[in-house]
Every structure is written in structure tokens, then in C-alpha cells.
Amino acid sequence: MEQVEKERIQSAFKEKMDYDELMNCTRCGFCLPSCPTYIETGNNEVHSPRGRIALMKGVVDGVIEPSEEVKNSIDVCLGCRACEPVCPSGVKFGRLLEQARDAIYQENEQTISEKMLRKTFFNHIFPKQKNMINLTSLLGIYQRTGIQTFTRKLGIMKFFPDPMETMEKVLPDIPRKKQMKKRPKHLNSVKEKKKKVAFFSGCLMDTIFMRTNDATTNLLQYAGCEIVIPETQGCCGALHGHSGEAEKARVMAKKNIQAFEGMDVDYIITNAGGCGGFLVDYDYLLKDDPEWKERAEKFVAKIKDITSILIDLDFHKQPLKLPHRIITYQDSCHLRNGQKTFMEPRYLLESIEGVNYVEMKDANRCCGSAGIYNIVQSEMSMQILDHKMTEAIKTEAKTIVTSNPGCLLQMKLGIKREGCSDTMDAVHIVDLLLEAYEYAKNQNKGTAFNL
């Protein structure tokens, strides 16, 4: 790394890092056993939360040079925040990580292709839903026409990194462009109305995972919710925030706050742990902006995960049934460590008749997906995934349930890598709950149940 680049990073660290938060770390080490990268590197302190905090503080204090080793330590971190709930001092590690990445990656020396890739995705795809739909529909054309079969036959995907090659095989069926463009804006409850909610539909969730979004609104309707879906909302900005693009994340946060502002709703519902975990931090993201601080706080106060409102509205007490199977659950790190929602999905799954719920060992440990981590840090990601799959297979589950699209694809990738596709699958929790609701409804047809 050039001297001038080191000086730039050092001054960016001084400007962007929250020094009080760095000082909160007492170096007790309670967080070490919870850190996947510390474990996978054979207890390497550089890849632990305590080690990373020491490096960040060292750079701010000017006693450590922002070397490649420091940059690598920050890059290898999953951002899973498993170190937060176990920290007795309450260190908000996720925020420190975002600040460090913002300091390193803003205006840094990237290759032209890196710059172009970041610019295309961060400026033109994720923030603009129209472009996201256009790009996704190309994927759909790739799947539906013979191109996918042809590409596979020719082995063209072999030229891509391993995880990308396998990821291509586990993508869900992409909806048609017409369907992605024609999304509902308002839905009435189909039962006695208990709540009025707004739905945060997201960018990827409303395109590639559009059917899971539809399942989410169906469940909300069955649970007694009237739903509004503001058209002007957009991507949550999590990928930007986690990749050192804090300023762009702020722009997207403001757009979303504005889209939901003034709505007479009880909650804003999310169904992707990664998005929800970032949305609940909008108040911190905008804490230094006097015009937006309070508006962000009001927005954050209304965020609720789908599993949490379903429990509040006693959805789990309705008949839910599936043909007998063992299932297990993989936590979404940001749903668990950011939104503190982890018992609700388990209560819901345990309430399905016919299901034998088996808790997976280390279900709260990251699966290695972590946004684009499985592509940019594929070796470590696959190492973590292999550990996860060993534990998943031990449960003898037929279905691995998750609550975030990234985790879902990673689990499907793990199943493929293990060669278990014939006996195992992975699903988003709302898809499974809707299936259980509809199965019970069909079984009870003609009985006294009024579903």
C-alpha cells in the first residue's frame, strides 16, 4: 500500500470512527468464542472482534499503520454481529465495522473494473427499482429460454468462481417482468381487521423473491392486517452501508423514511433479516443530521419483523399443518443480533402440526452468506458453510428454514455442495407458514373450521 493511501486511510479513521465506542471495549475477550472468523482461523486474534477493535483504535491513535493486514482483518469480518449480544460492555461492533469500511473504501485506490462494478450496482441497480426489475427480468429470460441449459451444457459457468457457478443453480424461478412491475399498493384484511400495517417490500425481495413477498402479504391478511405498500420506497441501503458507502446509504434511508412518513399505520413490516437489521439502525445512521434525526427515530420505532407480528396476532394459534417432516432453523444474523428476533420464528415453526422441530447446534452462527461475502471472501464463506451443513445434516431435517434471502440461497448452496438435494431443501419461513396454513385449510374443508 502506497504511503499516500495509508495517510488518507489514517485521517479517514480519525474523522469517521466513534472513539467512545472503541473505548467501550475492555478487552475482556467474552466475544471470542462467538466469532466465526476467529474460530475458523484457529483462534487468530487478528480475526476476532477484540483484535479488530484494537486494530481500529491503533489506527486512530496513530500507533498502527493502516496496512494490508488491517484492511484484510476488516474485509474478512462477516459483519454478523454475533459479538454484540455476548459483550458485557455493549460494544456496537457492527457500527464500528461500517465506519472502518467507510474510511477504507471511500475514494480508495480501486481497479477500474472494481470501480465500475461498485458504481453500476451501488448507484444504478439497487437504488433504482426500475433498473433492478430490468436486470432481474434478463435473468428470467436466461432461465426460461434455452440459454441456461445451453450455458450449462457448454460449461460456461465453470469460468466463474465456484460459489457463483453453484449460486446460479440455486436461484429461484424468476417472475416475469410484467408481474414484477405490477405490484399491489393496498390490500385489505381477509379476517376481522386487527392492525393496519405498511409493508417494506425491498429491492431483491420484490423481484427475485417476489413470491415470498406475496406469501408475506397473504399471511398478514390471514392474521387480520390491512396493508399499505408505498410505491416510493426503495432498497434499504444495507449493502451500501456494510460496504463502506455510508453516504449513499443515508440517501436511501431518507428516501424510505419519506415514503413511510405520515402513514397512519401501527407497524412497518419487514420479511428479510438483512434489511430489517439495517432499517432499525436508520436513527444511528442519521444521528448527526438535525433535519432527519427525529424522523428516523419515528421510522425505526415502527419496524417489526413478520414473525414478530404473527406471534402478536396469535397466528400460531390458527390451524397450521404439514405432512410429517423434521425441520430446523438457521437464524438470520441481523434478525437475531440486530432486531433481537429469534424466539418468534421458533414458536411459529413449533406450532405446525406434523412438524418435528429440531434445533441445530450453532444455529445462531453465521452461515457465511453475509451480503456479498460469499462472493468476495468465498474461501472463508465456504469453510463456514461446510461447518453449518455438518450441523444441519446431524438434525436429519428435511427442511432448513431461514428468514433472509441471502441465508436462503446460502443454505441451498450448502445443500447442493453436500449432494443432499434429493433429501433436503431450504425455504423462507413465510413460504413454509403459508404452505402450512393452506394445507390445514384444505384438510379441514367441510369441517367446522372457518379459516
Ligand code: SF4
Ligand atoms: S466482549 Fe466486548 S468488551 Fe469484551 S473484548 Fe469483546 S468487544 Fe471488547
Ligand code: SF4
Ligand atoms: S461481526 Fe461476526 S465476524 Fe465480525 S468480529 Fe463480530 S462475530 Fe466476528
